[in-house]
Every structure is written in structure tokens, then in C-alpha cells.
Amino acid sequence: MTNRLQPIYDIAALCSSRQLRHAVLCPGSRNAPLILAFSRHPDIHCLSISDERSAAFIALGISQQVDVPAVIVSTSGSAAFNFAPAVAEAYFAQIPLLVLTADRPTEWVGQQDGQTIHQQDIFGKHVKRSFQLPQEYDHADNYWAINRMVNEAISLTQQEPRGPVHINVPLREPLYPGNEKTEYSSSIRVMSEVSGSSGIDSNVAAKVFKKLSEAKSILLVSGQQTSGELRTTVFEVSRRFHIPLIGDALSNLHGADATIQHADLFLGAASPDVLRSLQPDLLITIGEGTLSKNLKLFLRSHKAAEHWHIQEAGNVADTFQSVTDVLRVSAGSFFRFLSEMTLPPLFDLNSQIAYEKRWTNEEQRTVQLLNSFFPQSELGEAEVVLNLLRGLPPSCNVHLANSMSVRYAAHAGLISSQPGVRVYSNRGTSGIDGCTSTAVGHALTSNVPNILITGDMAFFYDRNAFWHNYPLPNLHILLLNNHGGGIFKMIDGPGNIAELDEFLVTRQPLTAKKLCEEFGFEYSELDSRRKMSNAIKDLLEPSTKTKVLEFSSGIDTNKSILLSLKRLIKDSYEH
Structure with missing residues (x-):
């Protein structure tokens, strides 16, 4: 290996090969090799943002917009810590980020050397995983290890549930290449992953068919989600089965006239009799957190007999204290299945229409009052x-x-x-x-x-x-x-x-x-x-x-x- 920093430069090339094309770089010295690696790569668009806290949130916004992990790079010391608020947000909001923090060699940690803190696992439980790269590159196994860990980290950011992954990069001086050119290896190993099927298996299909034959009041609640592809099939299922769909502005399900957007306003005001009439016997939930406090209180005090949460992978939050089944499929697969399945012959359409009407009546009442109020x-x-x-x-x-x-x-x-x-x-x-x-x-x-x-x-x-x-x-x-x-x-x-x-x-x-x-x-x-x-x-x-x-x-x-x-x-x- 002619260039001592070649494994570091090739991190940028690997990111590009894995379709990561946006990097937010925070100025510094210890991270100079990483800055050069990304800023000189012709296929990576780089931004220079001085405030690390802001830089990490900007990267988070980029990741959301392009739907591919953005890379954020900091120098060593407290600079890395300033990524923490955005890293925590990315973790709980399931937004992919690749977090690279430059570090001093490990033997200098705790030795009163400048800009040196404990950076290994610095983000704790707020990343999906933290990697510590080798700090010496004089053996081919180190180059292999760096390539393997960066490949794995990129894959982890995009595996469901998506989120941030941290790579700590100890770098020894000299940090600048001098007269050496920043070049990228002509052959870089890419470890691609192919995800398995997330469709509906026969057991889930049988359960769904059976419950739809029994239920008389099915309610669908969407927490925050930004998938535009999901909207069409969710609306189709809601119309076909006459299932009221609760989704405020953060659900991005506002394209249907029947969406219940004002539940927070009327559930906090409705009489006990109205609330009882709105209680579901089957609750289906998708998405992340729900903004409405009144909706949470309602569904905790008027629990559904069964509550299905649709989530492909990861920990499931029991927000309404009623989850009975976790369906490990993608929301897209679940609603496509419902939109295509034969309507169960025992499905009580009249009861479901009446239940939907009770919700839409409260929604329309609230919208009229809102419009008359201003x-x-x-x-x-x-x-x-x-x-x-x-x-x-x-x-x-x-x-x-x-x-x-x-x-x-x-x-x-x-x-x-x-x-x-x-x-x-x-x-x-x-x-x-x-x-x-x-x-x-x-x-x-x-x-x-x-x-x-x-x-x-x-x-x-x-x-x-x-x-x-x-x-x-x-x-x-x-x-x-x-x-x-x-x-x-x-x-x-x-x-x-x-x-x-x-x-x-x-x-x-x-x-x-x-x-x-x-x-x-x-x-x-x-x-x-x-x-x-x-x-x-x-x-x-x-x-x-x-x-x-x-x-x-x-x-x-x-x-x-x-x-x-x-x-x-x-x-x-x-x-």
C-alpha cells in the first residue's frame, strides 16, 4: 500500500459505491483525512458546516429528503458530542445516518492531550451500533477490517428499522498528505445485501381473514410517517372496508376526504356516550409516534379487544397499552394484501359503515366549528x-x-x-x-x-x-x-x-x-x-x-x- 491513508480515503469511495452521495463535513484538523477523502471524491456532494449540532440536523434533513443515508464527519473531542441531539432524533425517528467521528489514537485518551475524550460508544444506545476502526494500517488485515466494518455500517443504517450508525476513526499524525495525491483504489469490495420477503404469509393471511369476519368496528390509526407510496393503498383499504382512518398532519394521509384529522380536538371535548360509541373492537396502527394526547388517552381508556401493530422490524412501542399482535410485515405489503384479498363473506359491512359514520360525524362537526370560529x-x-x-x-x-x-x-x-x-x-x-x-x-x-x-x-x-x-x-x-x-x-x-x-x-x-x-x-x-x-x-x-x-x-x-x-x-x- 503506497499511501498510508489509503484505507481512509477508500471509505469515501465505498460510500459512493453504496450510493451515499451526500456528506456534511465539519471543519477540523484531526478529521482532515476524512475531509479530503469526501471533498475530493467526484461523485459525493459535500457541504461545509461549522456548527456540529446544526450540521448533524442538516444531514438528517438531507437523509429524509433523498431517502438515502447522508454522511456526517466531525473532528475529535467535544465536536463529536455536538452530533448527539441529531443522532438521538435520527434513532427514534428511524432516519438513516452514517456518523464518522475522527479521534486521537487510543493511547492518548485520558492523557491531557487536546481535543481528546472517550469517543468509543459515545452515543450509547442512540445508535444502532458503534464501530471502532483500527488505528494502524500497516497490515492488509487492517484494510480488510475497515472495509468490512464500513460496509456493515452502511447496511445497518438502511436495515429496518433504519437509523444512525457510528464509526469512530482514530487517526495518527501526519494527517495531511503533503505531495501525495488523494486517490481511490480501483477495486473496492462492496458487500451488498438483499432483503428477504416482507409479504403476508399464510398464517397472517388466515388470521386477518378470520378477524375481519368477526369485527364490527375496525379503526386505523397512523402515527407520523412520510411514505408517499403508502397513501394510495391505505386510502383504498379505508374506502373498501369503510375503516375510519385517523391521521393528523404528520401522518401525510391528508389526501382523502374521509381522513380524521381533528381527533385531538373532539376527543378532548366529547361526552362519555360519544366516546363509548367510538371505541373499536379491532385497532390497527402504523407509523411512528402520535402527536395527539387526547387520542392516546382515549385509546388507553377505551381499549380495543385486539390491537394489531404493523411493523417490519425493531422494538414496538405499546403507546396505547393494548397491543395484542405485532405483524412483522411492511405496511405497504399489509395494505396491498387487504386491497387485493377477497372480502370475507361474513364481514359485517353495515356495522362497519355505521362505525365509520360515527367518526366522520364528529370530524365534520369539528371542521364546521373550526371554520366558524375564525x-x-x-x-x-x-x-x-x-x-x-x-x-x-x-x-x-x-x-x-x-x-x-x-x-x-x-x-x-x-x-x-x-x-x-x-x-x-x-x-x-x-x-x-x-x-x-x-x-x-x-x-x-x-x-x-x-x-x-x-x-x-x-x-x-x-x-x-x-x-x-x-x-x-x-x-x-x-x-x-x-x-x-x-x-x-x-x-x-x-x-x-x-x-x-x-x-x-x-x-x-x-x-x-x-x-x-x-x-x-x-x-x-x-x-x-x-x-x-x-x-x-x-x-x-x-x-x-x-x-x-x-x-x-x-x-x-x-x-x-x-x-x-x-x-x-x-x-x-x-x-
Whole structure:
């Protein structure tokens, strides 16, 4: 081997051969061989992002957008630790990432050498696996081991459930090649994997057929999922069997008129008799986490006799405390089977139609009340979000920051004429720390508008999402600025403690105007309902620059509006 760093350079070549074509590189010295390996490879698109926390979330957004793992590379020490929030989000949201952290040689750990910490297994249980590469390359077996481990790591990122895999790379000086060229081996071993069949076997088919013959009230609930391919077959099954389908904005199942999007609003207000009438005898769940607290409470207190969760692999969360069967098949295979199977002769279609009607009646009642509720006398965040969602372009990505932004969008819902809208939100850990950076990752790799709805705490906390040299003309941001963490006045518990404003709400005086001047963004303010229609239209218009529309309002105003909406729905069940 003529070049001492050849095994490291060939990591980039192997990634390219395995179709990993995007890498986010964080500046440093210890990771210089990795930076050179990826940045000089002709088939890998590289970004240089200085803030490691932001860089990792940008990579996460890229992975979501292109549906292939992105690579993130850090130098040694605390730089690697700054990947942790995004790695945890990727783990729980099942987003593939290949995480490479440069390290000092192992003998220098704990010896007061600069930028040296314990990096082996640094992400603990928040990665699918962590690999430690050899630090010496003077034997052919080391090159073989590096190739084998990187192959395995890439495969693991994409095996169900998908997620992040960590490779720690100890590197000995010299780190720079001098006059040596960065070349890639002409023959690199690629260990490809072929997954087995995830179709329905005869035992599962018999069980499904039997239960469909017995059930009288089947309910389908979708948690967060972003698969556009699943939508058609889910809708077909829902229509064919008259199964009510509960899916808020994060389910990306808004293309069907019969989708129940407002369950959180009416389940928190409905009478005991209505709730009992909505109880399923068979519950089928797909997707990841469910946003609605009221839906969780309802299904925990009104348990189905049987609860099937459809998940191909991985640990199953028993969110509703009722799982009886885990069907280890892909959701696509399951719904294709249902769409093609012969309708069981004993299937009680009339009972199922009546059950579906009970759900759709509550949904329609809530939508009518929602439409009659706005406009209110004072313009609030909920109304602004509702109007933005109604005005979305036919094809776009919508990114929802955590806390109130995602909840406003869930309450508003999306309409059936917007099937080209894809909704994303970092609900794996539900943190605010990388919401903007994730949207930036999408914007850097997509050719559609990316609309971010965010609160002030999430926006300013993640301002380093913009600290790079890449234009983002397709990023449009609605900033809901109530100058604090408004959710802590919305939820039960914090509202009565003396320390609320200082230590929970965290009052802050910032606006986005100076930030937009600093980064060269287009900035506008929304300060009245009279301006709202034009302001939203202008925000969504194409531009050569990132756009920010800032709506400032009071936390107490928004709380009062939301409570009034919930009171209206509650009163509708009492009269």
C-alpha cells in the first residue's frame, strides 16, 4: 500500500459505491483525512458546516429528503458530542445516518492531550451500533477490517428499522498528505445485501381473514410517517372496508376526504356516550409516534379487544397499552394484501359503515366549528397558521417546529386537495434544537418550496442553521414570535407557579429583523389581519433569497384564543 491513508480515503469511495452521495463535513484538523477523502471524491456532494449540532440536523434533513443515508464527519473531542441531539432524533425517528467521528489514537485518551475524550460508544444506545476502526494500517488485515466494518455500517443504517450508525476513526499524525495525491483504489469490495420477503404469509393471511369476519368496528390509526407510496393503498383499504382512518398532519394521509384529522380536538371535548360509541373492537396502527394526547388517552381508556401493530422490524412501542399482535410485515405489503384479498363473506359491512359514520360525524362537526370560529376579534397564531396551510402551493415540503407550531398545524389540518404537500417534524425526540437545520437540509437537496413554521425559541436557538455559504432560495419561514416559550402557558401544570415567566416561558426580546439583515434574507412583518392574505401570498412566492415572515403576538392572547376554541367544541356536546 503506497499511501498510508489509503484505507481512509477508500471509505469515501465505498460510500459512493453504496450510493451515499451526500456528506456534511465539519471543519477540523484531526478529521482532515476524512475531509479530503469526501471533498475530493467526484461523485459525493459535500457541504461545509461549522456548527456540529446544526450540521448533524442538516444531514438528517438531507437523509429524509433523498431517502438515502447522508454522511456526517466531525473532528475529535467535544465536536463529536455536538452530533448527539441529531443522532438521538435520527434513532427514534428511524432516519438513516452514517456518523464518522475522527479521534486521537487510543493511547492518548485520558492523557491531557487536546481535543481528546472517550469517543468509543459515545452515543450509547442512540445508535444502532458503534464501530471502532483500527488505528494502524500497516497490515492488509487492517484494510480488510475497515472495509468490512464500513460496509456493515452502511447496511445497518438502511436495515429496518433504519437509523444512525457510528464509526469512530482514530487517526495518527501526519494527517495531511503533503505531495501525495488523494486517490481511490480501483477495486473496492462492496458487500451488498438483499432483503428477504416482507409479504403476508399464510398464517397472517388466515388470521386477518378470520378477524375481519368477526369485527364490527375496525379503526386505523397512523402515527407520523412520510411514505408517499403508502397513501394510495391505505386510502383504498379505508374506502373498501369503510375503516375510519385517523391521521393528523404528520401522518401525510391528508389526501382523502374521509381522513380524521381533528381527533385531538373532539376527543378532548366529547361526552362519555360519544366516546363509548367510538371505541373499536379491532385497532390497527402504523407509523411512528402520535402527536395527539387526547387520542392516546382515549385509546388507553377505551381499549380495543385486539390491537394489531404493523411493523417490519425493531422494538414496538405499546403507546396505547393494548397491543395484542405485532405483524412483522411492511405496511405497504399489509395494505396491498387487504386491497387485493377477497372480502370475507361474513364481514359485517353495515356495522362497519355505521362505525365509520360515527367518526366522520364528529370530524365534520369539528371542521364546521373550526371554520366558524375564525376570524376572532384579535389575530392570533392559530389563525395565521390556518391561513398559511390553506394557501400552500400544490407541491411543497412543510416543516413544523416543535412545541406550539406543530400543534397549531395539527389542529388546522390539511385539505384533500393538497396531496402534493409533504409534512415533516422532528418528533423522534420532539426537541426544538434542530428544527430549522433539518428544514435547511431539505431545502439544500430538494427542488420544491420548503415552508418552515416555527416559534421564536426554536428559531433563535437554531440560528446557526444559516451559518454557512449556501443560498436557500426555496426556504420560506413563518416565525411565530410571542417572545417566550408559549407552550408552558398552554399546558396543564406550569401555569400556577411563581417561576413561570422567568424560568419556564423564558421571556426574550428578539425579533428576526437583524438576523435577516445579517444573513441577507428577505424580511417582512405581519402586524394586522388586513395584511395577512398578501403577506402569506408574498411569503410563498418564489425568490432568489430565503424569506422570513414574522408574526408577533402575545402569549396570553394565543392562550385565550385556543381555550375559546376548545370551549366552543366542548359546548357543542352539551347543548
